[in-house]
């Protein structure tokens with residue numbers, strides 16, 4: 001070996017290599033220059049070694065994660081994916097959801113402020129409806145529903161986008177009743193104005209200032225880890241006592257930036273969340289007005305006539321307004337399961353699960369289901385072991401926020417067709433949740449006819465079993481038509497807000513996903 005009189009450089013210099021020639025120190029290099037060069041080279045080597053080490057770690061993690069189970073939750077917006085994710089979290093990493101309890105107040109308060117505004121707007125638009133006797137608009141139905149792969153229901157009445165304000169008012173009132181009614185309404189509006197004003201601040205808090213165009217009724221989208229904005233100093237990522245992990249996908253840096261920015265401004269040194277405490281006191285002071293509005297005969301009439309259609313979560317929180325608006329309110333698990341906030345992008349949740357004496361790491365991907373979010377799913381298809389596809393069977397009388405001409409069941413069927421026929425997903429274990437069965441039951445009890453929205457349903461009975469079987473047959477047919485690999489479709493009727501029932505379904509589904517995973521691993 002040739003020893004150089006000077007300390008070796010980090011670069012090995014080959015006399016024939018033109019790059020080495022450039023890097024070679026000048027023969028006239030002074031001692032001071034030499035020291036500087038050596039210091040810089042040592043620093044460069046340190047950085048380079050750190051990068052190598054990081055790359056090695058990433059490679060190891062990637063190799064190991066190849067052995068993990070990857071489960072995608074897919075389905076249209078509002079189908080229940082994030083709610084199902086919360087049920088997984090409750091089952092396999094319960095303390096993490098417990099730690100988030102307080103941060104859910106922002107969502108729940110938003111889930112109250114927004115419907116209160118919609119009720120007032122509907123009252124403005126329709127007045128004290130007592131005239132037309134008719135219920136909601138009628139729809140033309142496309143008989144193509146019988147062929148799900150091309151199924152499409154035709155447009156509802158022009159101008160409708162789920163917002164009653166966009167429909168024309170046809171209120172006719174006796175003048176004296178009208179003035180009483182208007183006085184009442186004006187009074188309520190005044191009393192509720194602080195809450196209405198708070199809506200925008202809540203939206204800003206939840207979205208971190210990100211405005212997503214095409215979000216339909218003006219709903220707020222959140223990125224994974226939004227809870228960090230309200231967690232009063234607790235971290236939502238990293239390991240915790242139970243070994244469960246929660247990680248962010250793709251958007252970590254912007255989330256962390258906004259989290260600390262907002263945290264500094266809005267959390268007092270005593271740990272009080274200024275904005276949320278302020279809104280809690282507004283709610284407390286107008287709790288009776290909200291109840292009065294919610295129970296008002298005019299509002300009941302608008303709901304009965306279906307001029308005002310509130311989503312299940314809005315009804316849930318307005319029904320529970322006394323409890324939720326009380327002082328010192330802390331959300332219950334049931335409240336958290338009912339809270340609604342739209343997912344943006346893909347959120348990855350990681351936890352360990354022990355099945356048949358083996359502990360395996362699971363990656364659960366909860367995706368945003370709105371049309372504008374669906375392109376973000378594709379990078380996750382390559383690696384997926386299993387999919388749970390959620391289709392809300394209660395949605396037969398609803399239309400997409402993103403496209404008010406598309407019936408939600410149609411959209412679900414079309415999306416399911418895309419998933420079943422996707423080449424990247426051909427070998428993936430496939431589970432179908434026909435979800436929101438409790439909401440379906442409720443709609444049928446209220447006499448909301450399936451036939452009115454889906455003519456092909458015809459005169460079949462307005463009974464739960466018949467309706468569910470009808471929808472199930474359509475999904476099964478889609479699967480059969482796109483099933484060269486003869487894969488099994490596991491179907492469950494679910495209401496994912498029901499913790500007890502969902503727990504047993506999750507256990508059952510996890511078990512079958514794991515068996516398939518082991519079988520595949522044995523073949524590799």
Ligand SMILES: Nc1nc2c(ncn2[C@@H]2O[C@H](COP(=O)(O)OP(=O)(O)OP(=O)(O)O)[C@@H](O)[C@H]2O)c(=O)[nH]1
Nearest residue numbers: 078079080081082083313338340343369436495496
């Ligand atoms: N009653 C009832 N409500 C449900 C059920 N499943 C979901 N929900 C509610 O429906 C709303 C929407 O559910 P999410 O889980 O947020 O829907 P998502 O599929 O994640 O929606 P995106 O994030 O927009 O794609 C929430 O308020 C849930 O509480 C169910 O089976 N029954």
Ligand SMILES: [Mg+2]
Nearest residue numbers: 081082342343
């Ligand atoms: Mg979601």
